[in-house]
Amino acid sequence: MKDEYDFSTMKSRKNPYASKLKKPVTIRLSEDVISYFKEMAEESDIPYQSLINLYLRDCATKHRKLEMSWKK
Template identity: 80%
Template sequence: MKDEYDLSKMKSHKNPYASKLKKSVTMRLSEDVIDYFKEMAEEKGIPYQSLINLYLRDCVAQHREVDISWQSKS
């Protein structure tokens, strides 16, 4: 094994599986939700879409369920 390798002449190849790793979707989100994730993403130094994906992935891993109970008006 060499101590150093010259990678400058190496050709790059696109990952053939990259398109299968994530699926592009269109979602309508409230501005305050987007702002919240953008601010948090800026603090963490990652794109906000990646942060949203990480959050949703955590919800899946933890089997979290949404409580959609509407408050009744008295």
């Protein structure tokens, strides 16, 4: 290993993982929904926001759609 490195000659390049980074969003969730995920997060020792992200990713990859019907 060298004692010193010269980084001035290095070429810069884009981060190949930049497209996979998480994007911050603002979302309004009911308190009971947040409580539910926080309880699950404590049991599984995963941050609740990561748990919500994993749940939503699972829904997206499996193309799950919510079926709703309104009572007349």
